[in-house]
Amino acid sequence: xxxxxxxxxxxxRLFAEQGYDGTSVQEIADAVGIRKPSLLYHFKxxxxxxxxxxxxxxxxxxxxxxxxxxxxxxxxxFDATMEALSExxxxxxxxxxxxxxxxxxxxxxxxAMLAQFVQPWVELLGDQLERAKAQGLVQADVDPQAYAxxxxxxxxxxxxxxxxxxxxxPDDPARGSTRKRHARELIRVARSSLYTETKGEK
Amino acid sequence: xxxxxxxxxxxxRLFAEQGYDGTSVQEIADAVGIRKPSLLYHFKxxxxxxxxxxxxxxxxxxxxxxxxxxxxxxxxxFDATMEALSExxxxxxxxxxxxxxxxxxxxxxxxAMLAQFVQPWVELLGDQLERAKAQGLVQADVDPQAYAxxxxxxxxxxxxxxxxxxxxxPDDPARGSTRKRHARELIRVARSSLYTETKGEK
DNA sequence: CTTTCTCTCTACCATTTGGTAGGCATTTGG
DNA sequence: CCAAATGCCTACCAAATGGTAGAGAGAAAG
Numbered sequence: 006x007x008x009x010x011x012x013x014x015x016x017x018r019l020f021a022e023q024g025y026d027g028t029s030v031q032e033i034a035d036a037v038g039i040r041k042p043s044l045l046y047h048f049k050x051x052x053x054x055x056x057x058x059x060x061x062x063x064x065x066x067x068x069x070x071x072x073x074x075x076x077x078x079x080x081x082x083f084d085a086t087m088e089a090l091s092e093x094x095x096x097x098x099x100x101x102x103x104x105x106x107x108x109x110x111x112x113x114x115x116x117a118m119l120a121q122f123v124q125p126w127v128e129l130l131g132d133q134l135e136r137a138k139a140q141g142l143v144q145a146d147v148d149p150q151a152y153a154x155x156x157x158x159x160x161x162x163x164x165x166x167x168x169x170x171x172x173x174x175p176d177d178p179a180r181g182s183t184r185k186r187h188a189r190e191l192i193r194v195a196r197s198s199l200y201t202e203t204k205g206e207k
Numbered sequence: 208x209x210x211x212x213x214x215x216x217x218x219x220r221l222f223a224e225q226g227y228d229g230t231s232v233q234e235i236a237d238a239v240g241i242r243k244p245s246l247l248y249h250f251k252x253x254x255x256x257x258x259x260x261x262x263x264x265x266x267x268x269x270x271x272x273x274x275x276x277x278x279x280x281x282x283x284x285f286d287a288t289m290e291a292l293s294e295x296x297x298x299x300x301x302x303x304x305x306x307x308x309x310x311x312x313x314x315x316x317x318x319a320m321l322a323q324f325v326q327p328w329v330e331l332l333g334d335q336l337e338r339a340k341a342q343g344l345v346q347a348d349v350d351p352q353a354y355a356x357x358x359x360x361x362x363x364x365x366x367x368x369x370x371x372x373x374x375x376x377p378d379d380p381a382r383g384s385t386r387k388r389h390a391r392e393l394i395r396v397a398r399s400s401l402y403t404e405t406k407g408e409k
Numbered sequence: 410c411t412t413t414c415t416c417t418c419t420a421c422c423a424t425t426t427g428g429t430a431g432g433c434a435t436t437t438g439g
Numbered sequence: 440c441c442a443a444a445t446g447c448c449t450a451c452c453a454a455a456t457g458g459t460a461g462a463g464a465g466a467a468a469g
Contacts, residue, residue: 127375
């Protein structure tokens, strides 16, 4: 039963790298080291394989992110949470790429997914930001939902393309690796565009 | 000679919507209303068509963006420039989608393009931010290049997927349309994570 | 008028695509 | 010990893919 898992692994990687349409069933079978019909024995069609790849990604996110976000809402450790969040994406850029590709390729389907799994969290965060705004902790002109969308976009899309942006954002002995620079600035931007006072003035 | 332009238009749209691999030459020909060999008379191969679509997009950007960015560096109208910038992308989301897809599909090729057309501007902006930092106008912990990358990512990727994010960021009588909310928050985040004082306190 | 050039077409082609039929081992369970 | 299920295979298949050959219509140029 190891084969099924292997198929999913290679399919995830190839779909992320080349896209669904850019990857043939044959290519995945080759990567696994089996014949095409053997693959289609485990997944009745290419589309079913795609759905399983997506379901696996979603399951992983749902098993990790809620805990992360819950910690963000209870504690006040914004930086630590954001760091864990960006680490989560950077740890496996293929997941971000897959997500971005699905969003481009099948927007309607992705809308349904977003409504179910992302919106509740954005709503929750929105409420908390509104309360923090009332207390003056958060800048008055923040649009909470829009803010969440921008940060998510930065994190996911940034992770998906970061290796390509290496030309613009090279490794730098003083500032760290490309990925590190991205992660740090993402957090800095998210943080300093949210709070009123908390700026760590030099 | 109008046909060539028509092919490019429909190809741009379809490549943006469905991706290069997800779009057949036949489909493009159908959209234009000609037969496949007629299309291949104007562009010797699908790949040549892709290159021309890309070149057209690039030409358009290069004819508009330099002026925009130059204005950003001479005047101090950060908001106006950012607004024009985000308007430029939002005006035709297909261009952002095309750009994003190309970055995912052909990273090496995109690196070359970025090195030639984007990096100089990021470098220029970087220098100016460093100077502004020395004057205390800009926050001390900004990583200029990384900042530029984050803002570009937000603008391009945000525009590419904004219509799909409508579920999370719905039209709101008080706050405006989805696109408007995205554009406004993008500018707010970019602005307030950059300057030291300029926060428009309520 | 004839030639040449531009453009579109029909007819075709090899290859690849996702997918099926069905045989043949090996394991499982009664 | 036998039967059924499991898993992988070879051999196919129809459809779609990107691309070519070459004919014919119409305009441009001599």
